[in-house]
Amino acid sequence: MNLIGTAIQQLHQSEQRLALDLLRLSERHRADHEIYHLGRDLARWCREHVSALARIGPLYGVTLDPDLETSGLLSAGQQEPTSPGETDAMVTPLLTDLRHLYREAILMSLDWEVLIWTAQAGRERELLELAQRCRSQTLRQARWCSAKIKETAVQALLVS
Amino acid sequence: MGQVDRIAEPWGSRTPYAPGESWPLRVDTHLVDELTADQVDSWVQSASVLNSSGDALDIALKNGRIVGVRGRVVDRVNHGRLDPKDLYGWQATTSPDRLTRPMIRRGGRLEETDWDTAMDLVVARTRQLLAEQGPSAIGFFASGQLFLEEYYTLGVIARGGIGTNHIDASTRLGTATAAQALQESFGCDGQPGSYTDIDHADVIALYGHNMAETHTVLWSRVLDRLAGQNPPALLCVDPRHTPVARAATVHLAPRPGTNLALMNGLLHEILRNGWVDQDYISAYTLGFEELERLVAAYPPAQVARICDVPPEHIREAAQLLGTAKRLLSTVAQGFYQSHQATAAAVQVNNVHLVRGMLGRPGCGILHMNGQPSAQNTRECGIGGDLPGFRNWANPRHVEELARLWNVDPTLIPHYGAPTHLMQMLRYAEEGSLRMLWVCGANPVVSLPELARIRRILSSEHLFLVVQDIFPSETTELADVVLPAATWGEKTGTFTNSDRTVHLSDKAVDPPGQARPDLDIFLDYARRLNLRDADGQPLVKWRDAEGAFEAWKACSAGRPCDYSGLSYTLLRGSSGIQWPCTASAPEGTEHLYINGAFWSHPDYCESYGRDLVTGAPVEPAEYRALNPSGRALIKAAEYLPPHEVPSPAYPFYLITGRTLSHFQTRTRTGRVDLLQTEAPQVWVEMSVTDAAERNLIEGDLLEIITPRGRVEARLRIGGVRPGVLFLPFHYGYWDVPEDQRPPNGPGRAANELTPTDWDPVSRQPLFKTGVAEVALLRRGPSPYRDALFSFGDRTTTTLPVIADSASGASSATAPPRAASVSREPSGSRRISTATTEGVL
Numbered sequence: 001m002n003l004i005g006t007a008i009q010q011l012h013q014s015e016q017r018l019a020l021d022l023l024r025l026s027e028r029h030r031a032d033h034e035i036y037h038l039g040r041d042l043a044r045w046c047r048e049h050v051s052a053l054a055r056i057g058p059l060y061g062v063t064l065d066p067d068l069e070t071s072g073l074l075s076a077g078q079q080e081p082t083s084p085g086e087t088d089a090m091v092t093p094l095l096t097d098l099r100h101l102y103r104e105a106i107l108m109s110l111d112w113e114v115l116i117w118t119a120q121a122g123r124e125r126e127l128l129e130l131a132q133r134c135r136s137q138t139l140r141q142a143r144w145c146s147a148k149i150k151e152t153a154v155q156a157l158l159v160s
Numbered sequence: 161m162g163q164v165d166r167i168a169e170p171w172g173s174r175t176p177y178a179p180g181e182s183w184p185l186r187v188d189t190h191l192v193d194e195l196t197a198d199q200v201d202s203w204v205q206s207a208s209v210l211n212s213s214g215d216a217l218d219i220a221l222k223n224g225r226i227v228g229v230r231g232r233v234v235d236r237v238n239h240g241r242l243d244p245k246d247l248y249g250w251q252a253t254t255s256p257d258r259l260t261r262p263m264i265r266r267g268g269r270l271e272e273t274d275w276d277t278a279m280d281l282v283v284a285r286t287r288q289l290l291a292e293q294g295p296s297a298i299g300f301f302a303s304g305q306l307f308l309e310e311y312y313t314l315g316v317i318a319r320g321g322i323g324t325n326h327i328d329a330s331t332r333l334g335t336a337t338a339a340q341a342l343q344e345s346f347g348c349d350g351q352p353g354s355y356t357d358i359d360h361a362d363v364i365a366l367y368g369h370n371m372a373e374t375h376t377v378l379w380s381r382v383l384d385r386l387a388g389q390n391p392p393a394l395l396c397v398d399p400r401h402t403p404v405a406r407a408a409t410v411h412l413a414p415r416p417g418t419n420l421a422l423m424n425g426l427l428h429e430i431l432r433n434g435w436v437d438q439d440y441i442s443a444y445t446l447g448f449e450e451l452e453r454l455v456a457a458y459p460p461a462q463v464a465r466i467c468d469v470p471p472e473h474i475r476e477a478a479q480l481l482g483t484a485k486r487l488l489s490t491v492a493q494g495f496y497q498s499h500q501a502t503a504a505a506v507q508v509n510n511v512h513l514v515r516g517m518l519g520r521p522g523c524g525i526l527h528m529n530g531q532p533s534a535q536n537t538r539e540c541g542i543g544g545d546l547p548g549f550r551n552w553a554n555p556r557h558v559e560e561l562a563r564l565w566n567v568d569p570t571l572i573p574h575y576g577a578p579t580h581l582m583q584m585l586r587y588a589e590e591g592s593l594r595m596l597w598v599c600g601a602n603p604v605v606s607l608p609e610l611a612r613i614r615r616i617l618s619s620e621h622l623f624l625v626v627q628d629i630f631p632s633e634t635t636e637l638a639d640v641v642l643p644a645a646t647w648g649e650k651t652g653t654f655t656n657s658d659r660t661v662h663l664s665d666k667a668v669d670p671p672g673q674a675r676p677d678l679d680i681f682l683d684y685a686r687r688l689n690l691r692d693a694d695g696q697p698l699v700k701w702r703d704a705e706g707a708f709e710a711w712k713a714c715s716a717g718r719p720c721d722y723s724g725l726s727y728t729l730l731r732g733s734s735g736i737q738w739p740c741t742a743s744a745p746e747g748t749e750h751l752y753i754n755g756a757f758w759s760h761p762d763y764c765e766s767y768g769r770d771l772v773t774g775a776p777v778e779p780a781e782y783r784a785l786n787p788s789g790r791a792l793i794k795a796a797e798y799l800p801p802h803e804v805p806s807p808a809y810p811f812y813l814i815t816g817r818t819l820s821h822f823q824t825r826t827r828t829g830r831v832d833l834l835q836t837e838a839p840q841v842w843v844e845m846s847v848t849d850a851a852e853r854n855l856i857e858g859d860l861l862e863i864i865t866p867r868g869r870v871e872a873r874l875r876i877g878g879v880r881p882g883v884l885f886l887p888f889h890y891g892y893w894d895v896p897e898d899q900r901p902p903n904g905p906g907r908a909a910n911e912l913t914p915t916d917w918d919p920v921s922r923q924p925l926f927k928t929g930v931a932e933v934a935l936l937r938r939g940p941s942p943y944r945d946a947l948f949s950f951g952d953r954t955t956t957t958l959p960v961i962a963d964s965a966s967g968a969s970s971a972t973a974p975p976r977a978a979s980v981s982r983e984p985s986g987s988r989r990i991s992t993a994t995t996e997g998v999l
Contacts, residue, residue, distance in 0.1 A: 031586075031589070032586060033582070033586075033915045033916060033917070034582075034774075034917065034919055037802050037916055037919075038773065038774070038919055040802075041772070041799055041802075042773065044799065140770055140772065140773050140775070141773070143770065143773065143775040143778075144770070144773035144774070144775045146775070147773075147774070147775035147776055148775075150575070150576050151576055151577075151583070154296075154325075154575050154576060155296055155579075155587055155592055156592075158293070158294055158296040159293060159296060159297075159592040
């Protein structure tokens with residue numbers, strides 16, 4: 001395994017973690033319907049990144065699981081029909097969860113960027129294309145978190 | 161001059177015309193009491209309020225009361241024609257059910273009171289909440305049916321006076337995606353096309369737009385082209401077999417929730433065949449390469465699998481679009497209320513951008529509205545953006561408003577996008593929004609997942625003010641009810657789906673103590689003592705014309721520029737399209753001629769959003785991307801819908817409209833002619849699904865989702881297999897209290913719909929749920945009797961005789977309900993006679 005292999009392995013882990021965090025966010029905030037649905041939609045990108053990394057891994061000496069282990073959190077990528085949302089008072093926990101996710105996604109986008117530079121330097125065309133595509137989606141996940149934070153925080157802070 | 165039963169013939173007689181000719185004139189008149197036009201005392205100028213076409217009409221007065229309507233022949237929109245709802249629907253305004261006195265809740269019951277008591281209560285509560293929590297406690301939810309002057313005044317009060325960001329309109333439910341899709345592609349709201357594009361187009365594509373039922377006069381125009389020389393070819397995208405589908409050259413009926421995949425497939429074919437205008441693309445657009453890259457993954461075979469549409473039909477449709485010389489596209493709720501709404505609607509814009517088909521006759525896009533003044537909610541800044549299509553993320557735009565209103569810019573909330581309705585309800589649910597003022601809307605029937613809506617709006621923590629013309633399911637939950645005047649009882653302007661502004665003059669006084677919405681808002685501002693920075697009244701006008709003049713100043717220099725308009729100009733002449741300025745005094749028919757878009761970073765209404773996540777594009781990012789104000793070609797990947805059928809819920813469920821009714825039937829349900837045409841909720845199912853389940857026309861079914869249950873009679877046919885359709889018009893105001901949920905059966909389609917919205921336009925999705933059905937009771941026998949007992953038969957679906965034993969079926973011609981139900985049945989004969997004067 002070379003250094004690129006190590007980076008791929010780490011990203012594979014980070015993507016899995018982000019996917020699980022997005023799914024947990026979705027579960028924890030079912031009554032915030034956009035969080036519920038988008039959390040699941042955006043976890044899909046992580047799932048795709050995980051399998052893309054598993055496909056390219058062997059070229060750099062790493063064997064990775066192409067599937068996301070979600071322990072039933074997201075069966076076959078389909079969502080269960082929602083039942084009536086329950087009332088909760090989760091504004092502050094929602095902010096905490098979103099801040100955590102934002103940090104994770106931003107850090108991961110940086111890791112992707114490092115991989116982009118490495119792939120560029122090593123003229124690894126396929127890896128470069130993959131890393132560019134994934135990084136752009138990771139950044140979009142981060143921006144979604146920050147947009148939701150802005151939207152939610154003001155009302156929460158104005159009220160308290 | 162002929163007499164036509166316009167219930168039986170909603171589109172009236174044909175007046176064929178050829179491409180490039182002017183649409184022939186035909187004056188539709190309906191008068192009660194067998195009056196003739198020469199017996200009418202006077203005519204008062206107005207326009208239609210039961211759809212968004214903006215059909216101009218005159219109100220007939222006899223002895224001081226309204227006796228009928230007549231289409232305005234001089235108007236550019238309708239050339240004299242009227243929709244059946246407008247011909248007959250005005251009769252509801254004289255219904256004895258009208259709200260005529262303010263009411264307040266005392267001891268759990270609504271009691272009549274006077275204006276002072278009701279308004280003082282509203283003002284006291286407003287002050288208390290401002291002191292306790294600040295503006296974030298107060299929200300406004302307006303209609304799509306008030307006048308421009310009323311929206312603008314409400315917007316000034318809410319933003320410049322109270323300082324809340326929580327203001328939205330019921331257009332959020334109907335056409336928020338129209339505004340958003342235009343902003344994503346062109347940086348700004350405003351339909352690029354004009355209704356006259358129908359006169360010139362050789363291909364007309366209707367995306368999720370059952371124009372025959374929702375915009376009947378516009379559909380008459382299409383029918384007249386189809387009946388004339390060199391008729392246009394029609395493309396229809398709709399899972400239902402609508403009258404539009406029946407007239408179409410190519411009809412695509414995709415699985416619900418797959419519109420984006422279908423659009424990507426059509427663009428794939430257009431690009432692969434080179435049906436593009438490279439000069440236009442390189443001169444005026446950005447983003448083409450990304451579109452090319454993305455739609456490469458959507459070949460017809462792949463799209464056919466996702467959408468369940470034959471691949472050859474996708475190719476045929478793409479060929480129609482790709483080889484059109486003059487292409488007109490219209491988009492409506494079939495896209496706006498379905499999964500990935502904005503992303504799909506934006507691809508329609510992309511077809512026009514890659515083909516260079518904008519800004520000339522016949523080459524237009526009409527993102528249709530649903531309600532008559534939906535466009536004005538967006539212009540006046542109570543539909544998700546700031547007044548005058550100003551950009552909340554652009555500090556200069558906020559400063560302009562502050563100067564105009566003479567208030568401190570920090571007072572006008574712009575920390576984020578104005579709060580959309582569904583988020584307001586969430587704030588109410590968790591208790592941080594404590595006062596909601598609903599003006600001319602009926603959320604207890606019109607919003608998704610009604611059990612949740614009822615729970616939120618009846619919470620004792622929420623102070624609910626409802627301003628309306630009739631008692632409704634929503635007024636029943638109110639703490640204060642304010643009786644409003646309606647169309648014909650007040651003066652104001654409103655703007656239709658092709659930017660045409662009409663004046664509607666007052667013809668009669670409102671009943672009892674009912675007041676124009678404008679007067680109610682002005683009274684509220686006065687009692688609240690809202691002041692500007694110099695201590696002068698914040699709202700400086702006292703009547704509709706004054707409000708219009710103030711709005712003109714607000715709109716001047718912005719895309720929706722009204723500065724060249726005036727009541728004097730509009731009165732006597734007829735509709736004029738904005739922008740109307742000193743340099744364009746007759747209005748503007750087409751936008752974006754020669755690629756002149758409104759998307760410059762300093763000028764645009766919006767920097768746009770991510771088409772998947774909905775996150776706003778950062779201002780700096782937009783400036784870097786689009787410094788010179790080009791059109792943006794934005795591509796997006798298809799994601800599976802949030803609910804897909806399973807063994808427990810094997811059907812998709814979609815909801816929609818029928819020709820005879822408008823919104824929650826508060827008006828059309830009170831007009832015998834319209835109500836008897838479609839008196840009861842029904843459910844549509846395909847022939848194959850019905851045969852498989854041994855169901856026959858007229859059976860009483862229960863439709864079940866995780867949210868609730870609804871009972872409805874079965875109508876077979878008219879929809880693709882695997883899909884159920886329910887009209888959304890039916891609520892509970894005309895159902896006895898003990899027969900409503902939770903005690904009685906549900907009949908509002910929204911008992912069933914999920915709470916989900918497009919993250920980009922934040923429009924709720926009414927066409928993405930799943931459902932199961934169960935047979936409750938067999939229908940009346942023989943089944944034919946059932947045909948006449950429910951449902952509008954003239955337009956939508958053909959009833960089908962399903963032989964349950966053999967599974968065989970055959971379509972029958974639609975029986976004319978009109979010829980049966982309108983035979984004298986002892987009581988007075990109802991007249992549907994409408995005069996058609998073809999000129």
